Amino acid sequence: MDQRQRRILGQPLSIPTSQPKQKRTSLISFFSKVSWKLRFQKREPLKNVLFILAERARDPNAKKRHMAMRGLRTMAREAPDKVRKHKKIVLDLLVYGLYDPVSLEVIHESMKTLTVVLGKIQGKGLGSFFIDITLQTRTLLDDENDSLRYSAFVLFGQLAAFAGRKWKKFFTGQVKQTRDSLLIHLQDRNPQVAKACKTTFRACSPYLKLRKEYSFQSEEDQRNTKLYRQLSHYHPEILQFFYANKIL
Numbered sequence: 263m264d265q266r267q268r269r270i271l272g273q274p275l276s277i278p279t280s281q282p283k284q285k286r287t288s289l290i291s292f293f294s295k296v297s298w299k300l301r302f303q304k305r306e307p308l309k310n311v312l313f314i315l316a317e318r319a320r321d322p323n324a325k326k327r328h329m330a331m332r333g334l335r336t337m338a339r340e341a342p343d344k345v346r347k348h349k350k351i352v353l354d355l356l357v358y359g360l361y362d363p364v365s366l367e368v369i370h371e372s373m374k375t376l377t378v379v380l381g382k383i384q385g386k387g388l389g390s391f392f393i394d395i396t397l398q399t400r401t402l403l404d405d406e407n408d409s410l411r412y413s414a415f416v417l418f419g420q421l422a423a424f425a426g427r428k429w430k431k432f433f434t435g436q437v438k439q440t441r442d443s444l445l446i447h448l449q450d451r452n453p454q455v456a457k458a459c460k461t462t463f464r465a466c467s468p469y470l471k472l473r474k475e476y477s478f479q480s481e482e483d484q485r486n487t488k489l490y491r492q493l494s495h496y497h498p499e500i501l502q503f504f505y506a507n508k509i510l
Contacts, residue, residue: 377413403443411447422465
């Protein structure tokens, strides 16, 4: 991704003022209509609104895709029952946005919307979407953009709560691969990212339990020693939490 996109993402996600007035007006008008339709569902079926958003989510124009992700978040907040009813369609659109090949803004908006949607559906019925969301989110934990890292840690921590029995083995492997990132970003240059990382570390702690059957020091044991040392020095309260919950 180019530097211009990352500079824009670091700013509030609004429609750039450099955009032609007519184009800005049309986008604002579109999402005003979406909000209006959400509030007056008896006049306009919500499913029609979802179809509009689905069309915009796959539009060649990145701004329209970005605004579609935002529209889905508005829908999740204002009509959660309808989102739960059509969750497969909604999740498919959001995962599509999460893997956007061009726009960081679309990816970021998708993560923020996924956080809201997963909360509304309580992680139920995610199916294979869980894998898609986890894999992409994990790659964004080390992104150079603060906003992306923050949203990625929030979403990854949420996924820890929804792994369940079905995805426990898969998510355990993902957490182990993420452990170095978790340790690094406990000292993130951005305080908000560091705070989100700390919360996610706690959420992921059950997946970091050690296998006690090994009497010799394997590579895994050496990594755990590093974990003890860093937590003891920088975050003794998290180490205490681990001991209290018999994780270490």
